[in-house]
Structure formats: C-alpha cells, structure tokens
Amino acid sequence: MNESLYSASMSVHKITGKHVSNRPRWFDLVKIVTGKDFVLPPDKGPGHPEVWKECREIVIDWLKKNKPPPLTPAEREEKRLEAIEAMTGKRPFKRTYATSNGSFYESDEWRELRYQAIKENGARCQCCGRSPQNHGIVLHVDHIKPRSKFPELELSASNLQILCEDCNIGKKNHDTIDWRGDNPFILKGVS
C-alpha cells in the first residue's frame, strides 16, 4: 500500500471520526489508531527515520484491516458536493437522485424558481382561482410532470403551475393536467 502521510491521515480521520491535526506525524497517527503512544526508543524522537518508518507500518497495517467499505452513490454525491464547495465556496445544488424531497424543496435553486413562478403566474391557484389574500388558502408551486417520474424537469420553469393546497392534494402525482392558460373555471381578474 503506497500511502502518503496526508492520505493516511485523511483515512484515519474518516474511519475513526477522530480529530487529526493539520500536520500530523506517523507517530501521531499511531496514537489515534492504537489508542496509545508509540514507545520511543530512549535515544530517538518521533521524527527519527527509524521511528517514523515503524510508525508508518503500524498505521498502514491498521488501515489495511480497517479499510472502509466502498462508497454508496449518496456518499459519492456528497463527496462531489464537498469538492465543489471547497473550490467555489458555495454549496452546489444537490442532484435529485442522491437526495430526499426535503432537501430539494429547501434548495436555493428551487426557492428561487418557486418565487419566479408565483411572480410570473400571479399569486393565485391556476385551477380554482382562489388567492391567499382573498380566500386564505395556501399556494403550492406544483410540478405538472411529477418529480418522481420526471426528475430532469424538477427545475424547469415550464413544468410549474400554481395550485392551492386543496387542488394540489386533489391532483396527486398521477394526474399531469396542465391547469395553466385559459381555464374556464378561473374567473378572470380574481386576485
């Protein structure tokens, strides 16, 4: 196993969950993985080539035995996000397949799009015409083609419509009727 000190310390941290200093020595890693100090020979310090070589062997042996299981798709996705965040300083949008509904609806991308959809379509239900101001209803920004079946359209503005809670719950996921446009049930001018 050709393991650098850096990658070994990352692995040790990942496996043990324990804090590893930014500038660890093999000597320090031994303490973390074995739980005890490496016993130094009387005339040699932790930086002595023989000492670090021996410490390195202990750590690498330990890593071989404690090799983490392969990453799941969700973990791989998380790693990808962390890498992008580390480079750009901004948390990118989480891809749907690796996330739950909760995080999609909390993402900045969705919130921005949701706001735009209400702004463009008006703050009223495109099915029954009721509005929060006049009818005390709650508006949902609905995916016409549901995310479960059309994940690629989850951030597509043309796949969105404004529905009140009642209409949206009544609609469920299997109904993909587009209620936008000329809807005879909507009294024009109702706001």
Ligand SMILES: [Zn+2]
């Ligand atoms: Zn409605």
